[in-house]
Amino acid sequence: MDHIGSALIDFTEAAYDLEPEPQEWLAKLLEAGAPVIDHGLGVFALTCMRPPEGASFAIDQLNAISAPDDLVERVMRLQAEVPASLLWRLSFPTIPKTLSEAADGDLGGFNLIMRHFDFAKDGLGMSAFDPNGRGVYLIAPLSRVTTLSERSRERWQMVAAHFGAGYRLRRALQGGEPEAATNLPHGAEAVIDPISFRVTDARGQAKSRGAREALRDAATQVDRARGQLRKTDPEKALRLWKALVRGRWSTVDWFDSDDRRFVLAMPNGPKVSDPRGLTEREMQVVTYALFGQSNKLIAYNLGLSAGRISALLRSAMHKMDVQTRAQLVSKLQDFAAIGQD
Numbered sequence: 001m002d003h004i005g006s007a008l009i010d011f012t013e014a015a016y017d018l019e020p021e022p023q024e025w026l027a028k029l030l031e032a033g034a035p036v037i038d039h040g041l042g043v044f045a046l047t048c049m050r051p052p053e054g055a056s057f058a059i060d061q062l063n064a065i066s067a068p069d070d071l072v073e074r075v076m077r078l079q080a081e082v083p084a085s086l087l088w089r090l091s092f093p094t095i096p097k098t099l100s101e102a103a104d105g106d107l108g109g110f111n112l113i114m115r116h117f118d119f120a121k122d123g124l125g126m127s128a129f130d131p132n133g134r135g136v137y138l139i140a141p142l143s144r145v146t147t148l149s150e151r152s153r154e155r156w157q158m159v160a161a162h163f164g165a166g167y168r169l170r171r172a173l174q175g176g177e178p179e180a181a182t183n184l185p186h187g188a189e190a191v192i193d194p195i196s197f198r199v200t201d202a203r204g205q206a207k208s209r210g211a212r213e214a215l216r217d218a219a220t221q222v223d224r225a226r227g228q229l230r231k232t233d234p235e236k237a238l239r240l241w242k243a244l245v246r247g248r249w250s251t252v253d254w255f256d257s258d259d260r261r262f263v264l265a266m267p268n269g270p271k272v273s274d275p276r277g278l279t280e281r282e283m284q285v286v287t288y289a290l291f292g293q294s295n296k297l298i299a300y301n302l303g304l305s306a307g308r309i310s311a312l313l314r315s316a317m318h319k320m321d322v323q324t325r326a327q328l329v330s331k332l333q334d335f336a337a338i339g340q341d
Helices: 007-015 022-037 071-081 084-090 099-103 107-117 150-174 209-226 234-240 280-290 295-302 306-319 325-331
Strands: 043-049 058-065 122-129 134-142 190-192 199-202 249-255 261-267
Touching: 007 022, 007 150, 007 209, 007 234, 022 043, 022 058, 022 134, 022 150, 043 071, 058 071, 071 107, 084 099, 084 107, 099 107, 099 122, 107 122, 122 150, 134 150, 150 234, 150 249, 150 295, 190 209, 199 209, 209 234, 209 249, 209 261, 280 295, 280 306, 280 325, 295 306, 306 325
Parallel strands: none
Antiparallel strands: 043 058, 043 134, 122 134, 190 199, 190 261, 249 261
8 A cells, every 4th residue: 555656746736736627637636646546446536515414426527547437337326326324424524544444344335335346345535525515535446455554544634635725726716716806826815936935925814924934934845845855755745745824825836928937825725614603713623623633634734733723622622611622523513514505
């Protein structure tokens, strides 16, 4: 399961590539990631709306590499024949798992799923869904029933954070309504020089000194990840490249009319709302906690420090009048019914 290399960063880069047309992005993502996720049986991914529990998935797009020619038909049959409640449970947007792990002892359910993928014995599943239910689900078929190592699980969780952020960013751009109403390219809030890493222009929340310093530091770390480190230590490179900066911005390449490269800081935080008095940042953290993510991985997703994540969870627990993280998750479990706008 650990045949990785510089393609790990190629995979991450592809998530934030603004050049492909909307219908090409998912295929380009799989092509970039194939060297590290294809275990000889192909790989496929779909973008979809995860519906309320018990309803069918609304698939927007499905792409595959080196998969059976009838893969689309197989997925459609699976949707029709497998109980929606089982698909809901197996696809919950939590930490990456193999399908056998996600089945959690339900051998009948696992066999029912794998009957539609009789060319494989198991599958590595990675998902990245926002609280509104929109997201990406990726499956890499495996030739044997597999339990992931914790090292592999953490790696794929970091990768999933990036393709989730990339998909969210592209959806915002396709909608034509970027969050930041600026006159910078793509509604960006900051422009960063890719050589000096100086913020050359900033708008909105990016104007503060702290925000500019955070963006400069993040751009520096991404540059390190994309340099020689991608070959010498790709896992360290991946750890350096956080999915967001301060829970708000994604940094992406942009080329002007003279083909000069700049780095844009684009608002791209996951949208959350909650009627129970939690702040947006608290609700972001709580949502990832509901997905079963550790403080360390929540910090990676949002580009915040682990200490800040702990403080936000404590604040949310105080507001919800609970004493432990488990009690908080239990009290807000209904919010985890992802897919209900």
